[in-house]
Amino acid sequence: MDNIWSWIMSLPLQTDWPSAAAPSLLLASSPDKFILFKAECTTSSSSDATVAFSISLHEYNSSVSHTLWLSNPSPLSSSSVLHCLLLHQLIHEITSLSPSISCLNSNIYFEQESISRVVENLEENEASSFFSLTLLLRLFWLCTIDAPAEAGYLFFSELAENVYRALSCTGVISNFLLAVGPDVEQRYMRSLGYMLSKWCLLRDIQAGSMLNAEPIPAACFSYATTVHGLFVHKAYAPVLAMARLRAAETNKDELVGEPKESALRYALAHQQLELVVQLDYIVCMQDPRFIRVDIHVDSLRFHVVRLGYNRQDDETELEEQDEIEIESERHFPSRVRFWVGPVPGSTYATGPSLGRSSGNPEREVETTQTVKGGFMAGMKSKGIRAKVRSSTRTRNRSWRWEQEADGSAAVFEGVLCDTATCTEVATWRPGSAVTDPRTGMRRRWRGPGRAFSKKGGLVVAGDELPEGVTWRVGREMEGKKVRWRVGGRFWVSYFANEVRSGYWETRCVEWNHEVELALVAGGGSQIVNG
Structure with a gap:
């Protein structure tokens, strides 16, 4: 699977194309069946040669085969054209299959040039990892929806180990998401999150429990950039890939290792944390003694989305009300801690002047x-x-916000508190002396005093956190580019909302990145991998 990029580059030209058998590459195999990736060339007197790729399922010692997928014909002019056309089709099909699609963007199109701009500047190992990840994702949807059960077994038994290696192309994914825009980004990452959630769920089932499952950092993707006067940090994490906070063994009657209800466990497994932190920065040169860097919170969007498909109206009437309620159960944001400032060890700037x-x-x-x-x-x-x-x-207030300083960085922290008991939700444990907040947090998506939006997310704008943070930089740094850190630690919790269940948990994930800040008025933007 890792060499498929170089295999496409090695395809012969029209005059050298073999006539006996089409070139093929083995993707996965078992004692009885195997999956092939094949390229077939066609020529005609009125047009140039074209090549079409296919994925097919075969049986050993038999001529029986089943075509799972067929690409659009592409001109056999150069390997770069083949790569871009094939990637464009794969990504278009992946985004069209994405779960949790909003009704506001049901039809999305993106240009092939956006793919070409990303591919042309990549090294071969980076391009190979990104192409393998995209092909794996498309093959996953084939095995999930269209292919026979044997193909799905081959995918999860033979190809799942390739997922971890393919996730190493974080820099390429960042450039790709910036090139295609936020709508395609959302669809691509939710489609990827669905596959990763299945991967994590399969791992937990094989281990027999999700209580002691280790987090999977590679499945929790994020990137940071500076663009149009904003520090932007975007992140996506399947809930099962996040670290699970352990319970204090103070009251064994209260401790619950995992959901007893299989339907609830399945629903909680197909969820993904999605967040966007946007910080407005201004580089001010007015004072002749120093350069002032001001940071304000532009907006914070923190959602836990359900990775699944909405039922049609006629299907909803046939389902039991209990199943509908279970599907509406989801984790919710319980604590937010994000930071921004010069990288550790920097001496050119003062510590931040806080505003709250x-x-x-x-x-x-x-x-x-x-x-x-x-x-x-x-x-x-x-x-x-x-x-x-x-x-x-x-x-x-349900959310209490504070500012802190940690070395040269400014820290913004928000904690969810139950208004009835004043208990911090993220730090509560069954059996602790702190009052149980589960009663007050029931039906948390309803009512005028709710702590979340109707969709269960947290949205914080500049009117909620109007106070800014300031750094002073020596004038000798004028015109230079410096590295700043942007990152955060984010918690999600779960208590029963509509259903009857004693299950609870809190999970968290942390990201750290570095971006370049130009100490000039109207500095440019660039991603620096953290």
């Missing part, structure tokens, strides 16, 4: 005192009656 104090809760106390007195006729002693009334008013 610690999130002390606001409390208003109102006291009313009323004193009533009077003389009682006919009594030897005088009596006085007093009455005091007091009231307290507090204002709580």
Whole structure:
């Protein structure tokens, strides 16, 4: 699978094409069957030679074969043209099969030139990894939807080990996603996330439990860049690939290792964390003594999407209500911690000047005192009656945001708290002294005081975090490009929402990247792999 890129480059020209048998490459095999990737050339008097690629399932010691996939004919002019045309078709078909497609972008087209711009600047090992990953993804959808069961068995038993190696092309994926735009990016990454979720689920089933499953960092993809005055950090992580926080063994009756309900376990396995952090940066040269770099939060989008297909209206009526409720169960954001600043060890900038104090809760106390007195006729002693009334008013928010400094970096942190118990959701464990927040977090997608959007995500804009952070840089750095770090650590949690289940968990993932910042007004943009 790793040599398929070089195999396409070695295909002969029209005059050298073999007439006996079409060139083929073995993708996977078992004692009974095997999968071939084949190239067939056709010529005619009125046109140049064209080549078409196919994927087929064969039986040993038999002429029986089943064509799984056939590409569009491509002119046999050069290997680079073949690569670009084949990649364009594969990606177009992958994005059309993507789960969780929004109704706003049902038809998406992207130009072949965007693929060509990415491919022409790649080294052979980078191009080979990206092409292998894309072909693996297309083959996965073939085995999932169209191919016989034998092909699916071959894929998961023989080709799954190639997934980890193919995921090493993070830099190529970043350039590709920037070239095709956010709509194609979303579809491609959700299609990839669906395959990776199946991969993680299969690993957990083979291990017998997902309680002790190790995280898979390679399956948690992210990149960072500077573009149009923004630091942009985008990330995608299948929930099963994230690290699972361990429970404190204080109350064994409360501890739940994994969902007892198989349907709930299946639903929670097909979910993916998607986040976008956009930070507005301004390089100011007005002061003759120093250069000022200002950072403000432009927006933060933090969603956990269900990787699946929506039912049609007629199918929904036939399904049991319990199954529909289980499919609506999903993890939710519970803590956010992201940072930005010069790389560690930098001496050209001061530590950040923060713009937000610690999130002390606001409390208003109102006291009313009323004193009533009077003389009682006919009594030897005088009596006085007093009455005091007091009231307290507090204002709580579900998300509490703070700023910190960690060396030369500024840290933004948000923690989800249950408004009923004031418990931090991400740090709660069954059996701990902290009040159980599960009751207050039920039906969390409803009501005017909900902590999330209707789709279950977290959206924070500049009006929620208007305070900025500032660095001062010496004037001797003017005109230079410096490396800055952008990254974060993100938590998702799960408590039962609509269904009855005692299962709970919290998972987290961390990313670190470096970007280049030009210390000039209106600096350019560039990705630097972290």
